[in-house]
Amino acid sequence: MVLFQKPFSSGKTITKHQWIKIFKHAVAGCIISLLWFFGLTLCGPLRTLLLFEHNDIVVISLLSVLFTSSGGGPAKTRGAAFFIIAVICLLLFDNDDLMAKMAEHPEGHHDSALTHMLYTAIAFLGVADHKGGVLLLVLALCCKVGFHTASRKLSIDVGGAKRLQALSHLVSVLLLCPWVIVLSVTTESKVESWFSLIMPFATVIFFVMILDFYVDSTCAVKMDVSKCARYGSFPIFISALLFGNFWTHPITDQLRAMNKAAHQESTEHVLSGGVVVSAIFFILSANILSSLSKKGQKGTLIGYSPEGTPLYNFMGDAFQHSSQSIPRFIKESLKQILEESDSRQIFYFLCLNLLFTFVELFYGVLTNSLGLISDGFHMLFDCSALVMGLFAALMSRWKATRIFSYGYGRIEILSGFINGLFLMVIAFFVFMESVARLIDPPELDTHMLTPVSVGGLIVNLIGICAFSHAHSHAHGASQGSCHSSDHGHSHHMHGHSDHGHGHGHSHGSAGGGMNANMRGVFLHVLADTLGSIGVIVSTILIEQFGWFIADPLCSLFIAVLIFLSVVPLIKDACQVLLLRLPPEHEKELHIALEKIQKIEGLISYRDPHFWRHSASIVAGTIHIQVTSDVLEQRIVQQVTGILKDAGVNNLTIQVEKEAYFQHMSGLSTGFHDVLAMTKQMESMRYCKDGTYIM
Amino acid sequence: MGTIHLFRKPQRSFFGKLLQEFRLVAADRRSWKILLFGAINLICTGFLLMWCSSTNSIALTAYTYLTIFDLFSLMTCLISYWVTMRKPSPVYSFGFERLEVLAVFASTVLAQLGALFILKESAERFLEQPEIHTGRLLVGTFVALSFNLFTMLSIRNKPFAYVSEAASTSWLQEHVADLSRSLCGIIPGLSSIFLPRMNPFVLIDLAGAFALCITYMLIEINNYFAVDTASAIAIALMTFGTMYPMSVYSGKVLLQTTPPHVIGQLDKLIREVSTLDGVLEVRNEHFWTLGFGSLAGSVHVRIRRDADEQMVLAHVTNRLYTLVSTLTVQIFKDDWIRPALMSGPVAANVLNFPDHHIIPMPLMKGTDDLNPVTSTPAKPGSPPPEFAFNAPGKNVSPVILLNTQTRPYGLGLNHGQTPYSSMFNQGLGFPGTGASQGFRTGFTSIPSRYGTNSRIGQPGP
Secondary structure: OHHHOOOOOOOOOOOOOOHHHHHHHHHHHHHHHHHHHHHHHHHOHHHHHHHHOOOHHHHHHHHHHHHOOOOOHHHHHHHHHHHHHHHHHHHHHOOOHHHHHHHOOOHHHOOOHHHHHHHHHHHHHOOOHHHHHHHHHHHHHHHHHHHHHHHHHHHHHHOOHHHHHHHHHHHHHHHHHHHHHHHHHHOOOOOOOHHHHHHHHHHHHHHHHHHHHHHHHHHHHHOOHHHHHHHHHHHHHHHHHHHHHOOOOHHHHHHHHHHOOOOHHHOOOOOOHHHHHHHHHHHHHHHHHHHHHHHHHHOEEEEEOOOOOEEEEOHHHHHHHHHHHHHHHHHHHHHHHHHOHHHHHHHHHHHHHHHHHHHHHHHHHHHOOHHHHHHHHHHHHHHHHHHHHHHHHHHOOOOOOOOOOOOOOHHHHHHHHHHHHHHHHHHHHHHHHHHHHHHOOOOOOOOOHHHHHHHHHHHHHHHHHHHHHHOHHHHHHHHHHHHHHHOOOOHHHHHHHHHHHHHHHHHHHHHOOOOHHHHHHHHHHHHHHHHHHHHHHHHHHHHHHOOOOHHHHHHHHHHHHHHHHHHHHHHHHHHHHOOOOOHHHHHHHHHHHHHHHOOOOEEEEEEEEEEEOOOOOEEEEEEEEEOOOOOHHHHHHHHHHHHHHOOOOEEEEEEEOHHHHHHHHHHOOOOHHHHHHHHHHHHHOOOOOOOOOO | OHHHHHHHHHHHHHHHHHHHHHHHHHOOOHHHHHHHHHHHHHHHHHHHHHHHHHHOOHHHHHHHHHHHHHHHHHHHHHHHHHHHHOOOOOOOOOOOHHHHHHHHHHHHHHHHHHHHHHHHHHHHHHHOOOOOOOOOHHHHHHHHHHHHHHHHHHOOOHHHHHHHHHOOOOHHHHHHHHHHHHHHHHOHHHHHHHOOOOOHHHHHHHHHHHHHHHHHHHHHHHOOOHHHHHHHHHHHHHHHHHHHHHHHHHHHHHOOOOOHHHHHHHHHHHHHHHOOOOEEEEEEEEEEEOOOOOEEEEEEEEEOOOOOHHHHHHHHHHHHHOOOOEEEEEEEEOOOOHHHHOOOOHHHHHHOHHHHHHOHHHHHHHHHOOHHHHOOOOOOOOHHHHHHHOOOOOOHHHHHHHHHHHHHHOOOHHHHHHHHHHHHHHHOOOOOOOHHHHHHHHHOHHHHHHHHHHHHHOOOO
């Protein structure tokens, strides 16, 4: 409505075309200023100022930090964090309680359809009014920045920003005219006399629109834009705070009362601690973001042109680039996931788990049940292990690179190890919790527990069946657990059957598949299953007999079971990570080394290293001394054949003759280590009959 | 119960072994200090946990986990003492240096898992904010802070010091460095404390204590209980930030990767090696760190047929030994059998053919996806010297390469025919300048594509 009277509506020159663009511009401007007004009515001027009066540069750099990875270093990230903290402060810690009382809106000031729509939208979101206002203002701020950027080109076309401004104001006046007339006809009661309004309106319009615009433009001309943004925020926010402090001043009160008819009188937007804190954060963030935005605007240096001038990569490229690659990336990784059975199974189970979690969370929010929601969070926590397993299964198929010279297969083992640690942590926490509860058993409400845990149990059982299908040998055992879980009395018995199953499984796969990652995931699912079984059993016990102690006892037992079933996994993973001689090849390698001893012309061997690199690779290196009349390549062939039979598939064999040591001692005057090694070799030559045992 | 007994049995002997090793370590004077600190740490952690439950503050719990992490780091320190005393056993042939790395990795991962747990708990607390009693909050903070700092500064924790130096900077460190850079612009004297980068552990201890102080203040003044949850999240995120680079670094060591900082040096050395007289190509190079610092590696070197193996081996070892302490070099020649069969008829050579094919077949799949990227592609530099010397053996090797390659890939009869004729050529001992030169130019591109696989063709009967 402030846009009603325009002093320079008539003063400017004529344009022929681009009216449509100007029209669009005007409509967007109107919508943004309406949003702004609405936010103003909801939050009060102080908060509106804090939120809305940011320079474009600040917001653009904020958005670039948030949505592109190519932010401008740590300082900018800090600035963005400050900005977000400030907004959160306004949202959470600003107890503008008086506004919350205004929950019921008198029909009187739903002036228009737009306002009404916004009110219903905010009411639907279920937040308090001023919080809604804060969100609205942030939205409006983003819109404003987009609007300004879009209008920049148009303003050049039309011939100067001032002209565009004037024209668009004119158009928006024309747009708003009929609406205001309709409003003034329908809601006559509110406005008594137009004449009393004209004076303050004129001043407001003068200050808000014209002065602001001209000051802004002169500042932009005279100073650097970022400097303007940097120093402009200080006086704005500080003066806003001061005004907010002296808000009870009669004149300002009067002004405000006129500006927004009846709405503000009942409420006071008091200056709370949260506002002050957020104002400080806003100042800091504006300072940081605008000061560094110079660097960000220039883009990143990518090199030098042939003439020697530096070439920069601008932010716009980064935007386009990331937006292009994200869907493709998702598509490709999905394709990769579905390619192989391991990752496919984990993926499907993850989807199922997440689905269950979200159903649980949604239902929890719907029925306002805290237990359900917290259980949902717990499920999310568990899902992180699955996600890790999925990533490991995916990464293990990547091609080898310079850095990962053996390939990525070892990631599976590492992920299995981390999963084992994860389970240990879980077992530890469950153990601590249950000990605490054993000492002081709390009263439980078993009302909601049963359906949730049964649901979880079903999901996890599906997972167990799926995963143990992958390891075909464990199938029977999982069937057993399926049956035993249905009738949950005699808890010890079925706990044991489960446990035995887990144990047998882990040992079985150690011999066969040796995929630590899948083992970790499987154990995780198993632990979850045990958890839900425990819940069911304890619920039954509590409901039937009122034994509240059953709950901590159950969880104690489960914690111990989880711990015990994880130990072999961690042990195996540790052994692989520590480059142990692979236990399943140990005997064969001994035999192979003995065979090597018997090769014709071979004196001895040293430094036999054999280790399992990943599920598919067993690597080995060995140094072999031979007499000087043997052909090296034949020895290499023979040794390779023997060791390949023993299961080593990535071999390096160094064949040394006496000449080698002579060369070495001739070459390495500086390397005393090698000399010592040579001497050792000489001495070893004489005790060649197998005294050097690996 | 039977299963549990089955578990316990190895466990007991394990504990017995542990006790024995522990005695070994405890004989050292330095470890006494660590043990003392560990005992104090246990007491401290116990008190802190008690205070956590009495104040009901999750931020303090998150901070207590840092103390527990300290306990782990003390254990790591003990392990590193033990590692220096142990010699490699036959089963762990590389020695126990890696145990140190594993301990660092496990403790950083455990700290992160604890932080994850805190995150989950605080997400639950956002829904229903319990009341926090500030009574022991500040006391707990300062006890934990002083103890942590005391431990950090008084014990020289070698593995963690190394990792925190070598790992990339955490975001916390980056921010502090960024802030302190501007601070040092004002007060230059401070640059010695802050500037390159602060010790991450000291940093996180201080930052966590700071967050807890803010929490205390806000709860005392305004009863904003939500601040407790927020600062718990902040501490958890900081823990993530601090631990993540370290676990990535130690995890990469565990994954047997080539450390990025030595790649430049290694490349230089390998280039040197490949220019040695007689060396045709270097491939299948695997270099990885054994513990923190010491490099191990293996490499395959293909040499000219008439080159002296032991000489080349000595030179290659000599070059690489400056950087790689545990080194194995496999020297191989293509078609090494031929000199022995030189006098024999052509048919012998043809009969030899199956040898090249039988073994590679099953291995094809396993090695196929590993090799191409790992090894240096056949150097463009290698053919010219080989050609310049005009030694008889040089022209042969590419032919065999092609031969072993085309057969498994089944490129058809056409291809099978040509190698045969070329084989015939060589078998008669003509280093034909016209015909086989034509081959050479044709083949130079092939080793660069398939060359890495040629190792497969090399093993014989």
